[in-house]
Amino acid sequence: MTANEPKSPLTALLVAQFFGAFNDNAWKMMVALLTIRAATAGLTTADPAFESASQAQTTLAYVVFTLPLALFSLPAGMLADLWSKRTLIVWLKALEIGLMGLGTYALATDAPRLLPLIVLGLMGMQSAFFSPAKYGIIPELLPPERLAWGNARLEMWTFLAIILGTGAGGLLLDLSGPTPALAGGLLTLFALIGWIASWYVPPVPPARAEGGFVATIRSSWQAIGADRVLYLAVLGSIYFWFTASLLGQDILVYTKALTRDWANSDTWSGLPLAFYGIGVGLGSLWAGRLSRHLVEYGLIPLGALGIAFFSLLFSLWGPTYGYTLLLMVLLGLASGLVVVPLNAIVQWRAPADRRGGIIALTNVFVFFGIMAGSLGAGGLAWLGLSTRAILTLSSLFTVGGTVWAVWLLPDFLIRLIFVILTHTFYRLTIVGEENVPREGGALLVPNHVSFIDSFLIMASTHRQVRFIVDSIYYYNFWLHPLMRWMNAIPVSATGGLRVILKALRQAGDCLDQGDLVCIFAEGQMTRIGHLLPFRRGLERIIKGRTAPIIPIYLDRLWGSFYSRAGGAFFSKLPERYPYPITIQFGAPLPSDTPTVRLRQIVQELGTAAWEHRKPDSFPLHHEAIRSLRTRPWRCAFADANRWMTKAGVLAGAVALARRLRHEWEGQRHVGICLPPSIAGALVNLAATLLGKVTVNLNFTTGLAGLESAAQQAGLQTVVTSREFLDKAKVALPSGLRPVFLEEVGKDIGPFEKLYCLAIGLLAPLPLLEWLCYADRRVGPDDPATIIFSSGSTGTPKGVVLTHYNILSNIEGVGQALPVGHRDRLLGVLPFFHSFGFMSLWFSLKCGMGIVFHPNPLDAARIGELVEQHAITFLIATPTFLQLYMRRCAPGQFGSLRLVFTGAEKLTERLATAFEEKFGIRPIEGYGATECAPAITVSTLDIREAGIYQVGSRRGFVGHPVPGVSVRTVDPETGEPIPVGQPGMLLVKGPNVMAGYLGRPDLTAKVMRDGWYVTGDIAIIDEDGFVKITDRLSRFSKIGGEMVPHGKVEEALMEAAGATTQVFAVTGIPDEKKGEALAVLTTLPLERIPPLLDKLAAQGLPNLFIPKKERFVQVPAIPVLGTGKVDLRTVRQIALEAFAAPAAAKS
Template sequence: MFYNNVMQMTNAPTTARRPLLGLLIAQFFGAFNDNAWKMVVILLGMRAVEQSLGPGAELDAAAQKQAMLALVTLTVPLMLFSLPAGALADRCSKRSVIIAMKVLELVLMGAATLVLLQPGASSVPGLLVLALMGLQSALFSPAKYGILPEILPHERLSSGNGLLEMLTMVAIIAGTALGPVLLKQAPEPWVVGAVLTSLSVLGLAASFAIPKVQPASAGGGMVDTLRGALKAIRGERILWLTVIGGAIYWALASLVGQNVIVYAKTVLRLDEQFVGAPLAVLGVGIGLGAVLAGRMSARKVEYGLIPLGAIGLGLTTLAFGLIRPGVALSHVFMAVTGLCGGLLVVPLKTLLQWYSPADKRGGVIALDNVLSFAGVLAGSITGYFLAAAEVSPSGIMISAAALMLAGTLWTFYLLPDALLRLVLVVATNTIYRIKRVGLENVPRQGGALIVCNHLSLLDGLFIMVSVDRPVRFIVDSGYFHNRWLKPFMKVLGAIPISTSEGPKVLMRALKDAGDYLDRGELVCIFAEGQISRIGMLLPFKRGLERILKGRSTPVIPCCLDRIWGSIFSQAAGRGTAHVPRRLPYAVTLLFGKPLPAGTPSGEIRRVVSELIEAAWDERKASSRPLAESLIRIARRHPFKLAMADPMREGVSWIKALTGGIALARALRPSWASQQRVGILLPTSVGGALTNYAASLSGRVTVNLNYTVGRSGLESAISQAGIETIVTSKQFVAKARLELPGNVQVLHLEEIAAGITTLKRLFCLAVAFLAPIWLLRRLCGCRRTERPDDESAIIFSSGSTAEPKGVVLTHYNVLSNVEAAGQVLHFAPRDRVLGILPYFHSFGNLLLWAATHHGCAMIWVPNPLDGPVVGYMVEKYAATIAACTPTFLQIYMKRTSPSQLGSLRLLITGAEKLPPRLAEAFEEHFGIKPLEGYGITECAPVISVNTQDFRAAGFYQKGSRKGSVGPPLPGIKVKTVDPDTLADLPPGEPGMLLVKGPNVMTGYLNRPDLTAKAFHEGWYVTGDIARIDEDGFIYITGRLSRFSKIGGEMVPHGKVEDALCEAAGMDERVFAVTGVPDEKKGEKLAVLHTLDPARIPAIIDEMTRKGLPNLFIPKANLFIKVESLPMLGSGKLDLRALKKIAEEALTSRSQPEPVEEPDAQPTEA
């Protein structure tokens, strides 16, 4: 491991729009001229040699000598004048140095033209010009590379270097390839010089577009520059390793490049004008590799590319020497070799620029140039002596490969973490695709504590590969001492920690972490203490506060998203591996703004949860329409059970998709011009397929509430602008529905009859073979759906007011589907009981959750039919069920425990789950109902309890008594004062507000109601709740279900619970509402289904328990009813409840008794 304090820049990055453009053009023409002239000089020398020697070893050696002379002539000035060039670059503005060198280049190209004007031009004067060009390049190089950090921000440094290297290679290619062509094709040799002079003029003009920068250092000569550069390199391990690595690379590049020219001339027997072609292809590969390195670095300096490039160089060069390829294959090998070279050279250059102190950068680059050019010289001379020793060009390639592989092994010995980064670089560019957000929040120097959530075994590696500084991780000692992991842990410098080995071990780990922070290093802690097995953010341990105590080190909150479901996450259960649904698997990593060291752990957790919510917003851009979930799952599991209902045996996924396509094509003429379509069907296979058909065709589904009567249907149809309804004759007759007369009514029976066998076969072929875009076009989809487009309109139940149309987008539903699946662990092996109607928001969610996760759906049209529900659960071994507490009461009476024996998860919602009912149900069936919370406007799930996770060394609590669970991943909640809307601290009851990707866009055609429903981007639920320190939500009651009596707020739900407890009832038999009262503003009225004679005893029991008088309804305000008013979704009908109570009390002819406790209950 290594670490350094990253330099402070003396020049802030420029704000110019294209700061690199002028430099790139100037460098391009300079590199072109250098290499074109070098090739001209080499070929002039080879012409002379070929006139006196024939083919053979002697000619090979002579040709190597000419190539070596040219390279040595160019390289020696580069070595001799690099140090003065470094001093010049540090003392003067690098822009001014660049312009001056371009002027010198113009003069030299003019001199080259004069040389070629001489009759019978030889190589000797050309070598002199080439030497002067080496001098010009030596003075140009430190300014060229040193100016990059001064005109580019840090996150663009790798990509900038990649672009510079790529264009340099293109110029080298062009110069190497076109130099011989110009010499052979030009009518006179001097024309070559004239062309190069013209290009110099263009380069000089471009250099004036480089942004102005200030000198980096005020004084010092060449000796001071050398001394400062040596001191900087000796003081920073990564710098001297980079310099040595660069020298080795250029030595081998020189050896290979020189050898390729000879190989092309003497082995491949290429014509003189094509002899530079293999070297040009090598340059193309280097350019492409440089650009690829910039992209793979992903806004950071990725030194893991160095071993990747080195290994590739060694292997390809070795293969070249062993195979002795022909013309075509030689070019292929050169391209791959160059690609690996580009991967190697870009991180070397970037590390040199980044780790060099700003005021010594020119000197460091100059010293690096000296050693690099020494390497070039050594490689060239080595090639000559190997040829003189009669080593063939293929043998020289093998020698170069051996040296490169030896250097790579040496690198792994010195930097073992480079090998690990190599593996990570390969993995994160193949198996994973990481999106990094907020990298600028990670300090480039100094200590910082990164605090991150924890969802998989690879979380630390994702952070490591995303940050270009070394990071020390605090890891569980069990992983640290694992015999397979321990070598990697030591390489990473991990800090072992354990809570089971005693306080000394724990305190030592925390102290070590603090010491590393004091040294200016990055330390990462997963503050949950263990990998989350329940898919939720766990409580944070307070150890991080001890690490930060007494320090000023900033805290960097961090969030890993989309990890759940990837390889090595816990989505598959207790195993450590999970097959991902797609490759490469997308991962998002977010870094938040730094927090002060004194921030409490609870506040850090809150910020991390906010980052998780932001991460879910990042998902939106890559999300797909809901219908595509059906297509993908049907093709992944074509013959797996998809759905069944009491009237129809199991339907496979491919049959479900085929049926959806067939229905969509059959319905296309009827709804061709309509965007919204009405669906009036029960929870059944036919209802699901109709929803699929509408979604496949790009329509917005409006599942109509068939329990509200004709007027309610007409209201919804009018609000949504529906022109067509799809229903079933059998269903309409059985439910005795009165259909509206102002719409087109289509019956499934008639539509299905028109779908012939040939059409079904066509739809089956489309389901299997057609691209998704074509499939949807064949279904009648006329547009490309975006995440924010409408997916469904669901009308609220109207339990407290007139039903409103809630507009939900594709991403509203999809984000809720994915979040619920992460927490409830939906998997293709699950079978979900569907009893809630499609017009209910949770019924709609279950349809798409099962589709997205590949779960089978077991539909039961009538949730009140307990025997059928029990039969279907038992027959199809349903594992997940969701219903209301009212339905639980029915199933306790009408199903047997064995029928529900396959259930692993039972979720309740829509109304409060009475504790006595939950306990009785668990006692009877052996499964604990888990309460969730949601509203239609939130698509609908906001929070849910889940099952606890227990294993050796683990206990993660997924539920808490009395709560509705923590919010789903990606959802933020808070409580505010109902009157002032000021934020409240944890634990204090207030109005619950929600924010997240699942929150609706608004109410249909009601901007006034939409505006009232939101406060500063938060949806106002209207529910009173409190939130504990760990994020669990406790619903106190709905604001509309409170009565203000004598200035005190009395929750109806608590009164109902107290009544049930006093009566010894597990099921709901009481419903409380508020009615006007002249004295105290409001009073409590109670509807009940018990024998009225029991009421006085119940009141006495409540009084005996010490309940406040305000919580005890008066006996004469109890109203006997046959059944409590319920909505079709299973929720209490609050409007009807209040109306019944008011009418019953108003109809009394006698005045209210004075002695209230002795009054008798009233029956309605």
């Protein structure tokens, strides 16, 4: 939930309180038992007079102790405010030593029964003065957010003392036998220990310097009457202690009758109350845990109903002694849920300068309630009611009181709903709740993901929140009572401007009154998984006011039962139970914060919230195995020749892991050189299962590239296939020992396959790893893979990606893209490509099938595979899409419902041409290997009745992946760039790499205060869509002006009417202007002059128009194995073509 609690300043107070409460209850029990023993001498338990006499003597003892509590509480409250509470505590603990000494004298001299009763009354007086001091000092020692925590521990230790004291009273009498003074001496020793502890209570100043007795009473009474919540809390305290007194006395008499004929009867009769104290202590701890750092008054009706239920059960059942003890624990548990929040409310709502007086006045009422309960038990017994009948009446009174309190303050019921919801179905992690003001108005602005967002926000703060709610929900027949209890503010988007302005004015008035107002600035629940654009209505609410804006991000709700993931509410089962949710509060913002800036801050809060997912995350292979065990009969992997079920994939991966462990022994990084295929996927899964870090080698870079990667990664072996090496004509570095799959798999027999299938499906994951002889257990921050960058603009670098880097990216993309286990993905991107590697784990995590093909350029075969396997999801680069357009028939892509492209820019002409041919428009994403790889992602638009949410925008690469934040800055100064202006794109999120392999210097260059510097120039619009204009490295500085290569390419492509990549622009040195544009083209050079004339006629700046003599005709634009344009080769060809001197200078 939060960081570990700091060392408590309450320790000394808890020790002093513990021994004081122990002595109070032990002495009270001893006096009660002594008087009962004397009054019932000669009577039997069957005698009706026995129960009546017992009730009378117990009542006497309770009244003698309680009456001084009531009489002296008010002056005690005045002293607690005028004196230092710590000083008062020390003096009162000293008085306790004297009183226990006097009690010991009374027991030693066999004094008349009057002297023990006098000591008991003086103990009540001492407790009256001690109570406001001990409760009043807690808010002075602890911050408000720890009040529930402090009260929970105080109540736990108090009731533990009550347990031991109540139980010890009878036990001490039995053990001391004819010399009861021994018991009194022990209590005196305990009083001395408590006095010593009191000196270690931290000193505090007096709450106020002046004020008389009458003024204290008057001001305390006025403060209680002015605050309805405080008033009801005081009433609740009175009622609770009235019931506790009545029940305690009644059950003591009940158990005395049960144990009258037992040996050591006094000991046995006191034990049920001790067990009640155990229950209260446990209930107090539970209440503190449920309250977290809030004053959770929703626990009060829950505890009250528990008291009523167990009291009624007691009365109807009439349990034996053993079951009486059990019921007393349960009664105490319910009582703890009541007493902790009641005390915390009184301390929290009471003004600091009158807190001691208010607590004292409350104590007066409480003590009269205790007395009334004790007298009530005695009176009802005098009227002839049995103990069980009294219990029945008590339970009915408790139910009535609870219903009455809920009727007066519906917040109690709403909070009860929150308590049940957030501690059964959900597990809340609340971060930054201290940013919500303790008092005064504030505007809360969260994202809107699910139907229960309002409830979760209310559950995360102890203050009442007024929500701006669509009138459709406000006036709904079933929801309207709840909305009225919540004091929601209705607004109608279709009611006209006047209706909207009225609601906004009402919200502003609430801020002026000091209320918390919450508005979902998106205006509707997200159906696309992304943060929607913020509407400007909130600016009208806050304009001209000083109230702060509190940004909030609700995380992990997408995919929950109440979200619109999958298209509808209530159509999904939760993935986990309890379902974890993070609520991240941001720092207060000034009231003039622009809406666009506010949206960006909420998005960055989302990035912070995603970090709290990490402790609950699992390694990639754990997620994959869990998914494979679900519907194991479904197809998981396929290619042109075969297909495998999920169960088969599990068995194959486990079998390979067990065989390859010998080959990989002692190696942390393992090389894999295989195309996108079933074999390649199984080896990657097997390596991860063994805790290895995979290095999928880029076999298209040639021998030099393979040697560089192997050397940087420290590889010793590489898993590959003879057939693949022969077909692809790949030469492996001499320093690598090849491990051929043909040899590894040939000895795996049917029995071993069955064994691997069994443990793959049934073995717990830790056991499965052990059976596969995994080197080590990996965590979310451990490296999962090393991917070498494509080298399109420089030397390849090893990018280290952790399990959580990849998993968070998978979860983010999965939140945005509407895909699931019924989809099938075409896997043509190689595993050494970051998108290809992520696609493998994405399909495994989502449960969808993946159909592999080793050659993404084999368009004809790919068209057949899409048709044959009814593939629904295609991920490819624009270069590959151009090939498919030329060679695939429209009907072959008829099953596709999502075409996603990345790695290079998707031109408008290509997107339109693809849509015209296949009837489906590609949507674009953007990423980098360093970001695992997705940074932004487009998705499908959502159109429903009254709903239109835009998932993609032409020319843009989508919104940031959920959990990822982006911003643009000036490339030179690093200053933020206004919305809509181009700047250097920075990325922050859980997907950002751990670093470059062995190159901390390069890592430091691209990381800026936790933000990854992409090197790309981008524009972010008001709705959060991102547009990539070009890489900073793809600019030429000509005559002092920055000329983007990508824009020149687009202009040339449009002028030529080309839908495929026929131009590649680069920069070469120029003696006059520093740099000049050079262009590689597949078009005949005679077509170039007319194209340049067309560019000039369109108004393109002269600097953006290449010279006709700077064009070079090539057979094909150089492309990397990943499908991206090979920019290094493009520049080399241009340099070689135009000037050897220029090449030498470079």
